[in-house]
Amino acid sequence: MSESLPPRSRGSIGLLEANCTSCMLCARECPDWCIYIDSHKETVPPPAAGGRAKVVHVLDRFAIDFALCMYCGICIEVCPFDALFWSPEFDYASSDVLGLTHERPQLRATMATVRSDL
Amino acid sequence: MTAEALYAVARDATPDASVDGSFETITIDIPAESWVAVAVALRDDATTSCRFFDWLSAYDAVERGLAVVARLWSVERRHGAVIRTHVPRSDGVVGSLTGVFAGAAWHERETFEMFGIGFDGHPDLRPLLLPEGFEGNPLRKEFVLASRVAKAWPGAKEPGESDADLAGAPPRRRRARPPGVPDSGTWGVG
Numbered sequence: 001m002s003e004s005l006p007p008r009s010r011g012s013i014g015l016l017e018a019n020c021t022s023c024m025l026c027a028r029e030c031p032d033w034c035i036y037i038d039s040h041k042e043t044v045p046p047p048a049a050g051g052r053a054k055v056v057h058v059l060d061r062f063a064i065d066f067a068l069c070m071y072c073g074i075c076i077e078v079c080p081f082d083a084l085f086w087s088p089e090f091d092y093a094s095s096d097v098l099g100l101t102h103e104r105p106q107l108r109a110t111m112a113t114v115r116s117d118l
Numbered sequence: 119m120t121a122e123a124l125y126a127v128a129r130d131a132t133p134d135a136s137v138d139g140s141f142e143t144i145t146i147d148i149p150a151e152s153w154v155a156v157a158v159a160l161r162d163d164a165t166t167s168c169r170f171f172d173w174l175s176a177y178d179a180v181e182r183g184l185a186v187v188a189r190l191w192s193v194e195r196r197h198g199a200v201i202r203t204h205v206p207r208s209d210g211v212v213g214s215l216t217g218v219f220a221g222a223a224w225h226e227r228e229t230f231e232m233f234g235i236g237f238d239g240h241p242d243l244r245p246l247l248l249p250e251g252f253e254g255n256p257l258r259k260e261f262v263l264a265s266r267v268a269k270a271w272p273g274a275k276e277p278g279e280s281d282a283d284l285a286g287a288p289p290r291r292r293r294a295r296p297p298g299v300p301d302s303g304t305w306g307v308g
Contacts, residue, residue: 021277028273028294036272038280057278 007115010071011090014111015062017104019083022057026075026084034068035075036061062107066092067100089113120197123165128201131159138202143189145200153186153203154213154239160190160199161218168192168199171219174226176233178259179204184233186212188222207258211236232257271296 005011022039038061044054064075076084087110094100102110121137121144128135132152138145148156160168168190179185183206191198205212214237215222226237227246234255237243245252254261274293275284 023277024273024275027275028297030272033269033272033296037275038282039275039278040280040283041278055278060280 005088005090007088007117008086009088009090010073010086011088012066012086012092012102012110012113013064013069013076013107014085014087014114015064015104015107016083016085016111017059017062017108019081020059020062021081021083022059023080025078025080029074029078031072031074032068032070034065036063036065059104061103063101063103064107065101067097085111085114087111087113088115120195121199124160124168124197124199127159127163127166128156128199130163131156143198143200145187145202147202147204150186150203150205150210150212153201154215154218156201157188157190157215157218160201166192166197166199167195168197170198171215171221172198174215174222174229176229176235176257178233178257180259183207184210184235184258186229186235188215188225205235209236210234211238213237214239216240231255234258266296266299271299 022037024037027035027037037059039057039059041055042058044056046052046054073086076086089110092100092102092106121139124144125135125137125146128137128146128148132148132155134149134152135156136147138147146156160166170191170193172189172191174186174188176184176186183204185202185204187200187202189198189200203212212235214226216226216237217239223240223242224246226240227243229235230237230240230243231245231248231252232255248256273296275281276294
C-alpha cells in the first residue's frame, strides 16, 4: 500500500505466535466461531536437577476464517497474553472462499504489518 | 414537555397506555387492540404530529409473548416515541398500520415472516426476505440456528488438544459449552 492507512483501522488480524499459549479463550469468545486452534502438550525437563518437569502447550494450528469474521475485535480484547493485534492491512481479497482462511504463515505475515506507532 | 404531550395523546386514544422512560426516547406500552388508534392519534394530533413512520419490528419477550414495536417521529417538532404492544406467541395478531403509514407494509411483511405475527388489514402479507416454503420464524427464541447445530464449536477443545484428540477420546467430564447456545435437547422445544 502506497497510501497511508489510519493506524487503528481494522483491516486484518495478526498473530504473535511467541505470545500465544493456546489457551482457547479467543476461540471460545468468538461470536462467529471462526478461530480454529489445535495444540498439543509437551513435557519440558526441569532446568536444574531436582526441579520439576513442566507441561507446556505447543501450538499446532491457528487459523482465522475471514469469510466469517465480522471484525468485532473481541478475540484481540480477550487475549490475556497480547498475541492478537489489529493490522490496517485489508488487501487480501480472494476468488476462493477457502483463501480467506488465514493459517499461521498468513497471520504471521499480517503481524509484520501491525503498526507499532499507536 | 414533548414526552408528556406524546404520552397524553396516547392516553386519550387508550386509557391503558403506560410509559417506559428508561431511555431518552419514551416507549409507550399500549394494548394490542389500540395499536392502530394510537398511531393515528400520534400522527394527527397537533401537539404530537408524528407524521414520519421510522420503522416497525418485533422482539421475542419470552414470558410476555412477542412485543411489536414501532417508532414514530415528528420532523417539525423533532420528537418521537416508540409504541409497543405485546401479543401471544401463537396466533398473535395486531392491526396493520398500512392504512396509517403506507410505508409500514414492508416492515409488517418482515415482522410477519420473522416472528409469525399477523397484521390485520395488511393488503398483501407475503414473506419479504425468506424464500418460498421456508418453515419457521427465524427471529423467535425457539428457532434453531442450523449453523450452530451443523458445525462443531471450535472452542470445545481444551488447551493442548487438537481435533485428532477429540475424535478418539472417550466422552470426558464436562466439555465447555458454547456461550449462548443451549444444550442440545432443550433447544427448539419452547
